[in-house]
Amino acid sequence: AAKTAGSNEAVLLAAATGHYFAALSGAGASEGAEPVSLGLPLMNRPLGQRKTAIDPAVNVLPLLIPPRHTVAESIAAVGETFDGARRHGAYRAEDLRRDIGLTDPDRQLTGPSFNMRPFTTRFTFGESVAELTTISIGPVHDLEFIFQSENDGGMDLHVLADTALHDRRSATAHVSQFHFEMTLWRKNSITCRSTYSRCNRCAPALFSSCLLLF
DSSP states (O other): TTTTOOOOOHHHHHHHHHHHHHHTTTTTTTTOOOOEEEEEOOOOOOTTTOOOOSOOOEEEEEEEEESSSHHHHHHHHHHHHHHHHHHTSHHHHHHHHHHHHOOOOOOOSSSSSSEEOOOSSEEOOOOOEEEEEOOOOOOOSSSEEEEEOOOTTTEEEEEETTTTTHHHHHHHHOOOHHHHHHHHHHHHHOOOOOOOOSSSOOOOOEEEEEEEOO
């Protein structure tokens, strides 16, 4: 679907993730619904630039996903949103909060996070092989969907969850339900729906999964 729309897998997966959370929250159930706001981590370190930094480079900005779109429409809209986020990657999230008047520390700037890791975890140096292992990550707000490219050409979906809000059973259910949504997206025939029921018959053909609770 991404290639057909002239886009890439990161945009497709971001659109699917936004539709998924819109469906769960009911945000896509009515016309004129507000877009879903995902947290989008931005490295802000283009290759060959910024060799030395005295301030934080990584930033997390809202990625707005419009609900109630077809697959093709959503991919096109999210592609534009992606480009806008990259152009403004240096606009610090704390500055954005101040500029829009979001002063309550209990109110979050974004909803669940979307992260794309388009690299494998194994590296070959001549006859030597190195394996990348993540020892620790930052705090998880609500949920984070991480899509990790794997050495066999597949992709893993890692679901990270805040245990103050989710238990293992509910977090695991997100994996199955997202698998179900992706089978519908492969048919290229859905719009954002208000609810999803868990599909126990769907084979995880696109993703293997890893669940981490914090």
